[in-house]
Amino acid sequence: MAEPPVRLLIADDHPIVRDGIRGMFAGDPEFEVLGEAGDGAQAVELAQALNPDVILMDLRMPGTDGVTAIKELARRGNAARVLVLTTYDTDRDVLPAIEAGATGYLLKDTGRDELVRAVRTAARGEAVLSPSVATRLLGRVRTPADPLSARELEVLRLIAEGATNRETAARLFISEATVKSHVLHIYTKLGVNDRAAAVATAFRRGLLTLDNG
């Protein structure tokens, strides 16, 4: 009784990575690579057209990102299991993907055998997490973090630029008292006591990023 091959779609903006993944599954008759997508929107279209069992999905892609694509697949009722394969395991990346419906989350340092096993597991509908992501999720259960509001994030970005509360107030057309309220809320949510620690924590959680955008 031979099982049908696991049908796979690869979504990653890096050609090197797409080739690498394709190469890993190419010689194995248990898998069939249906196609490749360079961004989330293309992944959704190909998934609708080709009906893969598993989609290997990067998160940070230009144009439509991975989380948006996962949500769109769910909205369209697509049955494919989404296994995230990405470089990043920050809160900012992991949680939205899992909340959007990803069946698994792996990092790109995953070896060949482990990746093959993970794809099989995901095809069965079972969850697969890399150790660092599993650890992070356990940590979140113990110390749930409140998300910063949009306004708080705006204030945080200006803090990181070195703006005083007064300057921030002028930039956002609000009073300095309001800025201070936001600042204190940021401290409470991030569990810190001053601006410098808030900025450091924000970088480590992916709330602030290394690019200037």
Next chain:
Amino acid sequence: MAEPPVRLLIADDHPIVRDGIRGMFAGDPEFEVLGEAGDGAQAVELAQALNPDVILMDLRMPGTDGVTAIKELARRGNAARVLVLTTYDTDRDVLPAIEAGATGYLLKDTGRDELVRAVRTAARGEAVLSPSVATRLLGRVRTPADPLSARELEVLRLIAEGATNRETAARLFISEATVKSHVLHIYTKLGVNDRAAAVATAFRRGLLTLDNG
């Protein structure tokens, strides 16, 4: 008059990436992939044994990293051109690699054709830089940055933890006046005016890292 193939060695700790690169050059008779290494030390040994024309080298690898490997290759007089292929374009990554002797520096979003071209260029001994790395180097020529001293880095780390100057002084067994001197030197060197901006700039320059180490 057919030219001999460019002989290539791949050094990257990610199996997916090694496979991807190998796949890119596999069908092209102008290139010959000699082997793969999972870290810098292995790359050096293979380069000595196989004499590649070009080594595609990742920087952040467990065990011996890429910069150390580049230095060791130079020390041993190995003639291979090192083309760095990595995810990171922070100052902390780019400059040491180029100073160590890398012929080129590319990011992993480089497409197939561009990568093939880059390897040919590097084999000829000509420099190859990705646009973002070129931009960054131009920026450094215009505004050369002073490196922080070891003591300044110590102070910066404590600032990022949220320590006051007084607490930092107690931790380092110095006076608060000394801490303030270091703090002001940090601001001058990073071109900022307060702690929060110093921390942000430090993350973006790789002086502070996302892991807690």
Next chain:
DNA sequence: CCGGAAATCCACCGAACGGTTGATGCCGTC
């Protein structure tokens, strides 16, 4: 309707910061 979250705002006050203007001592290099 009620409660909670978000955004906005106020006044007061002590602590801490940032800036300034010095200084000394040690070490390595020329």
Next chain:
DNA sequence: GACGGCATCAACCGTTCGGTGGATTTCCGG
């Protein structure tokens, strides 16, 4: 010896921050 960089230290002072203890309005979900 002279010089520069680093580490260390001091005093003074105005500005900013962080904390406290409030307040109102709007929106959304139960």
